[in-house]
Amino acid sequence: MKQEFPGNPRLYLRIAVFTSIFFGIWIYGGTALIQYLWNGSTTLLDWKPALGAVLFMAWYARYAYRWMMRGDAQWGSGSGWVLKERKVKLPELRS
Amino acid sequence: MVCAVKLFFHKAEKVNIIDKINFVKSIMIAFLQNTLGPYYQYIKFIHLFFVMIWLWSTAVGFVHYLLPVFKAWRRDPDDDDIRTMRDWVMERFDHGVIYEHVAFPMILLTGPLLWIVGGWTPASGWFVMKLVIILGIYLPIEFCDYYLSHFGGNKERLRKLGDEAAYERGVQRHWMFFLVTSPPIMMFGLMVVFLAVVKPF
Numbered sequence: 001m002k003q004e005f006p007g008n009p010r011l012y013l014r015i016a017v018f019t020s021i022f023f024g025i026w027i028y029g030g031t032a033l034i035q036y037l038w039n040g041s042t043t044l045l046d047w048k049p050a051l052g053a054v055l056f057m058a059w060y061a062r063y064a065y066r067w068m069m070r071g072d073a074q075w076g077s078g079s080g081w082v083l084k085e086r087k088v089k090l091p092e093l094r095s
Numbered sequence: 096m097v098c099a100v101k102l103f104f105h106k107a108e109k110v111n112i113i114d115k116i117n118f119v120k121s122i123m124i125a126f127l128q129n130t131l132g133p134y135y136q137y138i139k140f141i142h143l144f145f146v147m148i149w150l151w152s153t154a155v156g157f158v159h160y161l162l163p164v165f166k167a168w169r170r171d172p173d174d175d176d177i178r179t180m181r182d183w184v185m186e187r188f189d190h191g192v193i194y195e196h197v198a199f200p201m202i203l204l205t206g207p208l209l210w211i212v213g214g215w216t217p218a219s220g221w222f223v224m225k226l227v228i229i230l231g232i233y234l235p236i237e238f239c240d241y242y243l244s245h246f247g248g249n250k251e252r253l254r255k256l257g258d259e260a261a262y263e264r265g266v267q268r269h270w271m272f273f274l275v276t277s278p279p280i281m282m283f284g285l286m287v288v289f290l291a292v293v294k295p296f
Contacts, residue, residue, distance in 0.1 A: 041220075
């Protein structure tokens, strides 16, 4: 039964941006908040860690988008591979 | 049952329940620290051993089997031979991921032991960040992965049910899951190990 796979570049871009924002807020914000509540530490609330978090989020969004596009063969021609027709027997576990 | 116990203590001894629970918790933590303290390095060895399995057991199968076959399928989705190969590698991967899924509970067991026995607190920033990553990112991913690989989403089970549409949906859903979760798994897996080893802040 042939069903169309829903993956497409627009979806991957949205996922990359959304997950990047979520991970940035969750990891940086969560860590800073816990440290602040636990022992009043404001080390992570300095501009350098915050800038680092923002830069990381931007980099991660790009990295994730590019990975999904390549992984789903949206980019690349597959010219490094050749499909060879073979007659095979595929082992399966007995039930 | 728990409510009955609490009520018993409250009525019989008129003791503050919260103080009682904290006291019991302190006793338990002290017991673990005293008993397991000399074995911290052994617990750490077990923890790291299973972390290595969890991180790397699926790498070869995913990169060298799943990825090339699924890419070939995406380039030519109507080719039945490619779909047959795709389905076979997917079912093999469902089975092979057992190593990772046995390792993960062991990590969840030994991790808190290291936390308690080692006396780590949220004052250690590396520790907090690591916990935030594990609880907020890896736990939800692994829950989904358990379902897709072994329970309702297991492809061999779907195939034996004879519902081709459900099988195809299952394969495609799992592939989408891999595409979306592979970047964070790779990135934050590296980060977790870096935080634990280097302890940068």
